[in-house]
Amino acid sequence: MRIKTLTAEKMTDALKLIREQLGPEALILETRKVQRNGKETLEITAAVNEPASAVRPAPAPSVAPPPAAAPGPALPSLLGSTLAAHGVPTNLIETWHTALPGLQAAGFTAGEALAMLLGKQLRFLAPAEALPSGAAHVFVGPHGAGKTTLVAKLAWQAKQRGQRVGLLSLDDQKVGGFEPLAIAAEIFGTHAALIADQDDLRAAAARLQGGAAQEGLLLDTAGLNPFAPKAVSGLQQRLVGLGLPVRVHLVIPANLNPADLAMLPVACHALSPQSLIFTKLDCTTRYGAIVATAAGSGLPLGLATHAADMATPPLALTAAWLADALLELPKQPWEFA
Numbered sequence: 001m002r003i004k005t006l007t008a009e010k011m012t013d014a015l016k017l018i019r020e021q022l023g024p025e026a027l028i029l030e031t032r033k034v035q036r037n038g039k040e041t042l043e044i045t046a047a048v049n050e051p052a053s054a055v056r057p058a059p060a061p062s063v064a065p066p067p068a069a070a071p072g073p074a075l076p077s078l079l080g081s082t083l084a085a086h087g088v089p090t091n092l093i094e095t096w097h098t099a100l101p102g103l104q105a106a107g108f109t110a111g112e113a114l115a116m117l118l119g120k121q122l123r124f125l126a127p128a129e130a131l132p133s134g135a136a137h138v139f140v141g142p143h144g145a146g147k148t149t150l151v152a153k154l155a156w157q158a159k160q161r162g163q164r165v166g167l168l169s170l171d172d173q174k175v176g177g178f179e180p181l182a183i184a185a186e187i188f189g190t191h192a193a194l195i196a197d198q199d200d201l202r203a204a205a206a207r208l209q210g211g212a213a214q215e216g217l218l219l220d221t222a223g224l225n226p227f228a229p230k231a232v233s234g235l236q237q238r239l240v241g242l243g244l245p246v247r248v249h250l251v252i253p254a255n256l257n258p259a260d261l262a263m264l265p266v267a268c269h270a271l272s273p274q275s276l277i278f279t280k281l282d283c284t285t286r287y288g289a290i291v292a293t294a295a296g297s298g299l300p301l302g303l304a305t306h307a308a309d310m311a312t313p314p315l316a317l318t319a320a321w322l323a324d325a326l327l328e329l330p331k332q333p334w335e336f337a
Contacts, residue, residue, distance in 0.1 A: 005045045007036060011101040014044045022046055031105045042105060079110060082329050087258055087288030092121065092295065115323035122291065123300035127316050130275045130302025133163065136217040136244045140235065140271055141251035142264070143223030146279035148177075149308055150251060151218045152184040156310050159188045163215045167192035168204060170238060171222040181220055184310075195219075201242060219246065226267035236270050248273045250299070253280040258289035265297035275299060278317065281306035285330040287322060 004022060008014035011031075018026050026046045034043045079100075083093050096117050103113035131137055131154070139147045151167060158165045167185045169192065171177035178194045185192035193204035225231045239246060250273035252264055265273065276299045278290055294301050304317040315321070 003045065005043060007034070007041045007043050009041055011042060011105065014042055018044065018046045031101075032107070033105060079327070083288070083326060085330050086286050086326055087292070088326065089288070089292050089295070092291065095121075111320070111323050111327055114326065115319040118291070118322055119319040122294045122319070123298070124317065124319055125275060125300045125302045127303055127314070130300065131247075131249070133216050136219060136246045138219040138221060138239060138246045138248045139251050139277070140221050140224055140248060140268065140273070142226060142253070142256070145223070145251045145253050146305060146308070147223075147251050148180050148220050150277065150279060150303075150305055150314065151181060151220045152310060153305065153312075153314055154218055155184060155188050155190065157313050158215065159190075164190050165215055166190065166204070166217045167220070168201075168217055169194050169220040170235075171220055172196050173222040177222060195242070198241065198243070201244075217244075224268070226264050232268060232270055239271070247275075249275050249277050249302070251277045251279055252293070253283070254278045254287070254290060254304075255280050255283040256289075258292065261289045262293045262296055265293065265299055273299060275302040277302060277314075278304045285328075287325045290317075290322065291326075 006017050028046050032043050033040055100113050141147055155165055167181055169178045169181050182192045191207050195201050248271050250268055281304055301317045303314040305314045
């Protein structure tokens, strides 16, 4: 391995020198800022995997040297290709190309730098901020998004904390849609009710008076076809008809078609969602669509689920978690053990 240390005023100049002196296969080992002649410069240590005694042949004198290549993107090509494989939008990758070298030059790792950039680009909420206690939370989303499972998980978490939440369901459209929630409520020692009209809501409120009503309500809804405007407006009218101040959360399966996934916040805009909750993270290894959807909608990311069983609680979807996930090259199904 041949190792070389050089200095340059800018990262782009350093990359050009590295390519010229060590070739395109060279790796940057260390980057730090130093003072030279009273001026701050970058000191770059790079290496190329070849014998130290190897001599790079000089071009024949009669042949004009090829023009120097224009400086490429500052983001290492491997990381850039990994982000592209995840489906991260090209404009974001190009923005990060510019910003990442400066952060790494300041001593941050690639993961730390990417988490910082994600935190600038997207909004993240802590679980307690995304789903505050004492409020009525409504979970809406397409068929099969995992809303009922999510509600059951949140009820189980509340039980673990010694709290008791009320479980309500607006899912009167699907045969057996309410039963899983009723079974979960019985196991958790709370009450679940199917709400078809105001009378049902009043009856449920009477049964929930006290602890559960004060600590919060979790409302499940039927699977929504967001591309059917009448379905969206119908759900909006039902929510208004409840007469409750509700916080709406858009629940999206992470393995959905990326183009449709990015359109969901737009299609459900009339419901005024206040956060995005991604489910089924265990059903995909590509997370670029999460970035694209959150960036395009401006909605904050809060919780996510990555397993169907009750014992696995929802996770807080943070910039650090997402950065780590994006730094891993997506796997194909046959690559898993």
